């Protein structure tokens with residue numbers, strides 16, 4: 001299975017530097033994980049997943065704090081999306097712990113994580129960025 005290259009590109013910018021910077025880090029962690037998937041080294045993959053999950057959790061907290069501080073009107077819907085990622089991610093970690101050497105698990109993780117990230121950043125995070133800039137909450141990139 002050829003590994004998909006996932007990189008943060010400027011068209012993914014939401015115009016708020018603190019969030020863009022964290023998104024670049026998230027994408028870098030995902031890329032590191034995906035480049036290791038084919039190795040089948042399950043322990044190493046679980047470590048990378050743990051690191052990625054911890055980083056994403058901190059990133060979600062940053063966004064959620066900015067949403068609360070600014071009175072973002074779509075907070076509940078955005079939180080639901082983050083929760084959907086958390087559930088999906090937990091399931092991926094469990095599958096790797098059990099079947100990490102099966103290439104189908106890596107393919108599933110790649111499809112789900114990359115698909116979620118791309119769609120989330122381009123839609124709800126972009127809407128959040130527009131709101132934060134319009135309300136002068138965050139420093140404009």
Ligand SMILES: [Fe+2]
Pocket residue numbers: 063078082120124125
């Ligand atoms: Fe978000």
